[in-house]
Amino acid sequence: MYNSFLIKYGEIGLKGDNRHIFEDALAKRIRTVLTRIDGDFEVRKTRGRIYVFCSGDWNFDETVDRLSHVFGIVGICPVVIYDSCDIEQLREHMVEYLNEEHPDCTSTFKVKARRVDKEYPLTSMEVDAELGEAILMANPKMKVDVHNPEIVFDVEIREEIYIYSKVIPGPGGMPVGTAGRAMLLLSGGIDSPVAGWMVAKRGVTIDAVYFHAPPYTSDRAKQKVVDLAKIIAQYTGPIRLHIVNFTDIQLYIYDQCPHEELTIIMRRYMMRIAEHFAAENGDMGLVTGESIGQVASQTMHSLLCTNAVCELPVYRPLIGFDKNDIVDISRRIGAYDTSILPYEDCCTIFVAKHPVTKPQLKIIERSETKLKEKIEELMATAIETAELVIAK
Amino acid sequence: MREIYFDNASTTIVSPAAAETVFRVMREDYGNPSSMHAKGVRAEKYVKGAAETIAKILKVAPNEIYFTSGGTEANNWALIGGARANKRAGNKIITTQMEHPAVSEPLKMLEKEGFEIVRIPVDESGRIDMGMLENELDENVILISMMYVNNEIGAVTPVEEIGRLKKRKAPGALYHVDAIQAFGKYRIFPREAGIDMLSVSGHKLHGPKGTGFLYKSDKAKVLPLIYGGGQMASLRSGTENVPGIAGLGVAAAEAYTDFDEKIAHIRTLRNRMVAGLSDMENVVVHGMPGEEGAPHIVNAAFIGVGSEVLLHTLEERGIYVSAGSACSTHKRSGSPTLTAIGAAKEEMSSSVRFSFSELNTEDEVDETLRVLEEVLPMLRRYRRR
Numbered sequence: 001m002y003n004s005f006l007i008k009y010g011e012i013g014l015k016g017d018n019r020h021i022f023e024d025a026l027a028k029r030i031r032t033v034l035t036r037i038d039g040d041f042e043v044r045k046t047r048g049r050i051y052v053f054c055s056g057d058w059n060f061d062e063t064v065d066r067l068s069h070v071f072g073i074v075g076i077c078p079v080v081i082y083d084s085c086d087i088e089q090l091r092e093h094m095v096e097y098l099n100e101e102h103p104d105c106t107s108t109f110k111v112k113a114r115r116v117d118k119e120y121p122l123t124s125m126e127v128d129a130e131l132g133e134a135i136l137m138a139n140p141k142m143k144v145d146v147h148n149p150e151i152v153f154d155v156e157i158r159e160e161i162y163i164y165s166k167v168i169p170g171p172g173g174m175p176v177g178t179a180g181r182a183m184l185l186l187s188g189g190i191d192s193p194v195a196g197w198m199v200a201k202r203g204v205t206i207d208a209v210y211f212h213a214p215p216y217t218s219d220r221a222k223q224k225v226v227d228l229a230k231i232i233a234q235y236t237g238p239i240r241l242h243i244v245n246f247t248d249i250q251l252y253i254y255d256q257c258p259h260e261e262l263t264i265i266m267r268r269y270m271m272r273i274a275e276h277f278a279a280e281n282g283d284m285g286l287v288t289g290e291s292i293g294q295v296a297s298q299t300m301h302s303l304l305c306t307n308a309v310c311e312l313p314v315y316r317p318l319i320g321f322d323k324n325d326i327v328d329i330s331r332r333i334g335a336y337d338t339s340i341l342p343y344e345d346c347c348t349i350f351v352a353k354h355p356v357t358k359p360q361l362k363i364i365e366r367s368e369t370k371l372k373e374k375i376e377e378l379m380a381t382a383i384e385t386a387e388l389v390i391a392k
Numbered sequence: 393m394r395e396i397y398f399d400n401a402s403t404t405i406v407s408p409a410a411a412e413t414v415f416r417v418m419r420e421d422y423g424n425p426s427s428m429h430a431k432g433v434r435a436e437k438y439v440k441g442a443a444e445t446i447a448k449i450l451k452v453a454p455n456e457i458y459f460t461s462g463g464t465e466a467n468n469w470a471l472i473g474g475a476r477a478n479k480r481a482g483n484k485i486i487t488t489q490m491e492h493p494a495v496s497e498p499l500k501m502l503e504k505e506g507f508e509i510v511r512i513p514v515d516e517s518g519r520i521d522m523g524m525l526e527n528e529l530d531e532n533v534i535l536i537s538m539m540y541v542n543n544e545i546g547a548v549t550p551v552e553e554i555g556r557l558k559k560r561k562a563p564g565a566l567y568h569v570d571a572i573q574a575f576g577k578y579r580i581f582p583r584e585a586g587i588d589m590l591s592v593s594g595h596k597l598h599g600p601k602g603t604g605f606l607y608k609s610d611k612a613k614v615l616p617l618i619y620g621g622g623q624m625a626s627l628r629s630g631t632e633n634v635p636g637i638a639g640l641g642v643a644a645a646e647a648y649t650d651f652d653e654k655i656a657h658i659r660t661l662r663n664r665m666v667a668g669l670s671d672m673e674n675v676v677v678h679g680m681p682g683e684e685g686a687p688h689i690v691n692a693a694f695i696g697v698g699s700e701v702l703l704h705t706l707e708e709r710g711i712y713v714s715a716g717s718a719c720s721t722h723k724r725s726g727s728p729t730l731t732a733i734g735a736a737k738e739e740m741s742s743s744v745r746f747s748f749s750e751l752n753t754e755d756e757v758d759e760t761l762r763v764l765e766e767v768l769p770m771l772r773r774y775r776r777r
Contacts, residue, residue: 215704251774344700350774 001080001100002060005067006164007050008075010172025175025203026050026072032237033066047116051079064168069234071201073170077154082161087122090161091134094153097163098135108145109135113155120157127155174203176236181205182315183278184287185270186229186241188221190339191289191318193228194329198317199287200236207281208239208391209274211246213349221343229391231335238392242277245385246270249378250350256370260352263297264359265368267306269379271314276383278312285313291321296355305359393710396756400596401543401573401689401747402714407598407646410639414600417635425632426623435634442641449648450590450607451581458606458624459637463572463593464494465617466606467537469628470568470589471498473614474535475507481564482532484508488520489732490547491539495570496728499537516733517680518547525554529561536567540574544729544745545679546689548574555586566612572596572604576647577655577687588612594636598749599643603636654750659687661748661757666690668761672768676739678730690746693739694764697771702744705767711760714745 009026027043027050034041039058044051054063060078067076082093098105113127122130131153132144156162184196186208200206210225222243233239246266253265274286290298297306307314318326330336368375397405406414417438423431425439443454450457460466475485487499489511503509510528512520520538529536536558538549551569558567568589571580575590576597582590589612594603608614608627620629647654662685669675674695679685694702699715706713726740735743746760 215708216698216701218700218704254774349701 001097002078003054003081004079004162005052005054005063006077006079006162007052007067007073008077008167008170009050009072010074022072022175022178023050025178026070029070029072029175029177029237030067033070034063037062037066039063053081068168068170070175071171071173071203071235072175074172075167076170077164077167079162079164082163084117084120084157084160087127087130090127090155091130093161094131094134094155094163095138097153097165098138101165102151105139105151106141107150108143108148109151109153110144110146110149111135111153111155113157116156116158124157127157131155171201171235173201176200176203177205179203179205181207181281181283182285182287183274183281183283183312184208185274185289186210186225187289188224188228188339188341188343188345189289190323190330190336191291191294191326193232193289193335193339194326194333195287195289195315195317196232197235197329197333197335199315200232206232206236206239206287207242207277207283209242209244209270209277211244211270211273213247213250214245216247216250216349217344220341221345224338224341224343226389226391227338228335229389231333231338233391235333238390240281241389241391243387243389244273244382246382249375249382252371252374252378254350257367259350260354260356261359261364261367263351263355264302264305264364265371267297267302268309268364268368269375271306271309273379273382275310275312277386283312285315286310287315287317289318289326290316291318291323291326294323296357299357301358301360302356305361305364308361396711396752396760398746398748398752398756398760399712399714400749400752401745403595403601404598404749405751406595406600406639407643409646410599410642413642414635414639417638421634423634425634426621435632438634438638438641439632442637442644445641445645446592446605446607449644452583452607453610455625456607456610458608458628459632459640460604460606460628461602461633462595462604463570463591466591466593466604467492467494467568467570467572468498469617470566470591470606470608470614471495471535471537472502473617474566474568474589474612475502477613477615478534478566479507482534484510484528484530484532485535485537486510486512486525486528486533487537488512488514488539488549490514490518490542490544490729491537492543492570492572493728494572495537495539514547514732516735517684518542518545518678518729518733519680520549522550522553522557526557526561529558529565531562531564533562533565536562536565538567538569540569540571540580541577541686541689542679542729543573543689544727545691545733546573546686547679547729547733548684548686551580551587552585559586566614573686573689576644577658579648579651582607582609589614594640594643597643597647599640600636603633603640605640655687657750658748658752659683661752661754662687662690664754664757665746665748665761668757669764672764674772678733678735678739678743688748691743692746693735693743694768694771695738695742696775697742697768698775699742699744701771702742702767705771706744706760706763709763709767711763714747715743 031043040056042053111128111131113124115124153165182204186192196206212222229239229241421434423435425436443457446457447454499509512525514520566588569587570591572593575592588609590607595601616627618629623629669692676693678691703715730740
C-alpha cells in the first residue's frame with residue numbers, strides 16, 4: 001500500500017547555515033544507493049524533509065534495506081499518499097490505512113495532523129478530531145491517549161495527503177562525504193571493520209590499507225578483507241583499499257629485532273606505510289580498531305609506541321569498548337560472519353608466546369636502529385608493489 | 393611457470409574423452425531418459441552404457457549400479473538407508489576411527505537416532521585392529537562400513553579379509569565399503585569380497601564433479617534417501633545427470649585401460665617421493681610403507697613448518713598440494729585420520745599431502761623435492777617462537 005518514504009534525519013537539523021550542504025549530501029547518497037536496485041525513485045527535498053517517491057518495479061524490503069545503510073538517516077517512515085480530498089473521503093482513507101497497517105489493534109493512539117496547505121477547509125485540530133473519531137468507530141478497542149500514545153498517526157495535508165505511523169530506525173550519524181577522509185588500517189578481524197564503520201558514520205569518507213604476508217597468509221585471507229571492505233562500502237560508498245605485501249619487512253624485523261618486540265615494531269611500520277597512502281589520498285587521519293588492553297599490542301604502553309611514529313591523528317573509535325560491544329555492532333552491520341572466517345592474519349603468524357606488554361619507546365626505537373640498513377628500501381618496495389582494489 | 397598438480401586425491405583434471413562426451417551429451421543428446429520419444433531413448437542409452445561399463449569392471453550386474461551426485465551422497469545413502477532398512481534386525485554399526493566425514497558424519501547422525509556405533513581404532517600406520525573387529529562382530533551388527541583407501545595417508549584396509557570375517561561372524565549384516573580413493577587404483581570385485589555396497593566418486597578418476605555411484609547388491613535391503621519420480625528403480629529419484637554419468641562411464645573405462653602400467657607408474661612416483669622425503673631431516677612420512685599403502689598418496693609432516701605456509705610456498709612455485717590438517721591460531725579441529733593414528737601435535741600442524749595421477753612425471757617429483765630442499769630451511773628459520 002505504501003508508495004513513498006519520509007526520511008527522518010536528526011542531527012543534520014541542528015546545523016545552522018550549513019544545513020543545506022548536509023541535506024544535499026544525504027539526498028545524493030540516498031539517490032546513489034537506490035540506483036542499485038530495481039524501481040524508479042524520486043528523492044525530493046521539501047521544507048526540511050526528504051521524501052523518497054517510489055514507482056515502477058520496486059520492492060519494499062529491498063528499498064528499506066538500502067535506506068537503512070545510509071548514514072544520516074535516523075528513521076525511515078513508510079508513507080501512503082492520497083490525492084487531496086474532503087474530510088469524508090479522508091476518513092475513509094484513514095480507516096482503510098488502519099485496517100491494512102494495524103489490523104486487530106488494541107493500542108492507544110493519537111492523530112497528529114499538519115495542515116501545510118492552508119487552503120484546506122479544516123484546521124489541523126479539526127482534522128485530528130475527525131480522524132480520531134473515524135478510528136474509534138472503526139475499531140472500538142483502540143483508545144485515545146494524547147500524552148503517551150503507542151501509535152501516532154501523522155497526517156500531512158499538502159497538495160496531496162500523506163499518512164504514516166511507523167518508523168523503521170536508520171543508522172543515524174552524518175551523510176558520508178561531509179567530514180573529510182581518513183585511512184583505515186583494515187585487518188581480517190572483528191574490530192577494524194567496526195572502527196571504519198563508526199568513523200564513516202560521522203560523515204567521513206574511508207580509504208583502507210591491508211597488510212598481507214604471503215605465503216604465511218593465504219589468498220583467502222586477502223579475499224576476506226576485500227569482502228569486509230565491500231560490506232563497509234555498502235554504508236560508505238566505494239573504498240580505495242591498498243593491499244601491501246608485508247612479508248619481507250616482517251621477516252627482516254624477525255631477523256634483526258628481539259622477538260618479543262616484533263609485533264610492536266611491525267605495527268609501527270604499518271602505521272608509517274598507512275601514512276604514506278593517507279598522504280596520497282588526502283586523508284586527514286588514521287583509523288584503527290584498537291581498544292585498550294585487548295591484546296599485548298593494545299596496552300597504553302604499546303599504543304604510545306605505535307602512536308609515536310604517526311604525524312596524522314590516529315582515531316580509535318573503539319578505544320573504550322569491550323569485545324562484546326564490538327561484536328554486537330559487527331553483527332548489526334553484517335560484518336561478523338565474514339570477520340570470523342578462520343584465516344591467519346599477518347599480525348599473528350610470528351607472534352611471540354610472551355610479547356612485551358609494557359614496551360618502552362626508547363628501547364623500541366633503539367631496536368629499530370638495527371633495521372636501518374635495509375628497511376627504507378623494503379618499505380619503498382612494499383609501497384611500490386601495493387595493489388589497489390576499489391571495494392564497492 | 394609450469395604447474396605441478398600433486399593434489400589428485402582432492403580432485404583430478406577431467407580427461408579429454410570424458411569432457412568431450414559430457415559436452416556432446418549436453419549439446420546433442422540432451423533428452424530426459426524418462427521421455428518416451430527418441431531423444432529420451434538416446435539419453436537413456438548413455439546411462440545404461442555407463443552402468444554396463446562400470447558393472448563389467450566390478451563384475452556385477454548393471455542394475456546394481458545406482459548413479460548419485462557423488463561420493464558423499466553414495467556414502468550417506470548406504471549408511472542411512474542401510475541402517476534404517478535393517479533396524480529391526482539389530483542396532484550395532486561397526487566402522488573405523490579414520491573415516492572420511494562423508495561416513496563419520498552420517499554415522500554420528502545415526503548415533504543420535506539411537507544406533508550403537510563402534511569405531512575400531514587404528515595403529516600408527518592406519519592398520520585397523522582386526523582382533524577388536526572380530527570381537528565386535530556379532531549377530532546384533534546390521535552394518536559395517538570400511539574405508540578402502542584412506543584419503544589422508546593412503547592407508548589400505550583389508551576389505552576382502554574383513555568380508556570373509558563378516559561372512560563368518562555376522563552374516564546378516566550389510567557390508568559397505570567407501571572406495572572413493574580406491575576405485576581406479578585397485579581391482580575391486582564386490583561379489584567375491586562379500587561387499588554389499590560400494591561408494592565411488594567420479595571426479596577422483598578424471599571424471600566430472602557431481603558424479604558418482606553406489607554399487608548395491610540386489611540382495612541388500614536399503615531404503616532410499618531421495619524420493620521422487622522413481623528413477624533408478626525408485627531407489628534414487630531425480631532426473632539422471634546424463635552428461636555427468638556418460639562422462640563418468642568414459643573415465644571409469646579409461647581408468648581400467650592399461651591399468652597395471654598406470655598403477656606401476658604412479659607407485660614409482662610415490663616411492664620416489666617417499667625416498668626423497670626420507671632423506672630429509674625432520675620429515676616424518678605417515679601411512680603404510682612400500683607396497684602396502686595406496687599407490688597415489690604420500691603424507692608427510694615437515695616438523696617446524698606450518699602446513700598451510702608450506703602449501704602456499706609451494707603454490708608460489710607452481711606446485712599444488714593439500715594441507716593435511718590446517719592449523720592456525722584460530723584453532724580448527726585436527727584431521728580425523730592423523731588423530732586416529734596418534735600423530736604428535738607438531739606433526740598434525742605440519743602435515744602436507746602429495747597425491748599423484750598417471751599424468752604426473754618423475755621429473756615433477758624431483759622438482760618438488762628440489763623445491764622442498766630449497767624452501768624448508770627458510771621456512772624453519774621463521775617460525776612462531
